[in-house]
Amino acid sequence: MLVRLLYASRASSTLTPELIEGILAQSRQHNPANGITGILCYSGDIFMQVLEGGRDAVCELYNHIARDDRHSNVRLLSYEEIQERRFASWTMGQVNLAKVNPSLLLKHSEKPTLDPFVGSGAASMALLDELIATASVLGKAC
Template sequence: MLVRLVYASRARRDLSAHDLQDIVRRSREHNTHEGITGLLCHTDGVFIQVLEGSREAVNVRYKRIVMDERHDQCTLIAYDEIGERRYAGWSMGQVNLHRLNPALLLKYGETQRLDPFRMTGHGLTTLFDELVAAGAIECH
């Protein structure tokens, strides 16, 4: 059975570009091995991540994230059983916020600032779908 999990958290400390690259690199390595796909977004000290895969693999990964000292206020936004993956091509795609049209944020949120704690799971997932369609996802 496949599931999709969306969560948001706050970074406990400021992260450098190198720190973020290391997080993405490690996520890609682990996710490939565990059959997990998804997207990661980091902005203004906030992480937003979509994880897709088997229920067991996604649950184990989310538990590790909750226990990770780099995360604070880890909040489960959505958890759904799914028939197919939306992000099957990416062990961990990374949202390029420089390609984000601020008006798109108003479509799904209260302001032009990305605040996942004030958005629905459906709104975040649909926003990510539009970012994929617009080519605003980086994968290596």
């Protein structure tokens, strides 16, 4: 059974390019073997990530992330059984929201900043869908 999980967290320390690259490299190394695809968005000290795959693999990865000392305030925004993946082309796509037009963020939230802690999981997923539609996702691995 396939599931999709969306969560948000805050970085425990300053987000540096090296920290982001380390997280992405780890994801891209381990996710294919576990059948997990997804996308990671980040801005300021906030992470927002979608994980898709088998229920056990996704739940185990989410629990690992919740214990990871690079993350704090890990919050589950959405969890659902799915018929097909939205993010099947990415072992772990990435979006640096500092490089996205603020009007796109404003379309889905109260302010032109990423803050999934105050919005709904549906609004956060709609933002991710639009980021894909506008080709804002990097790291595509077909």
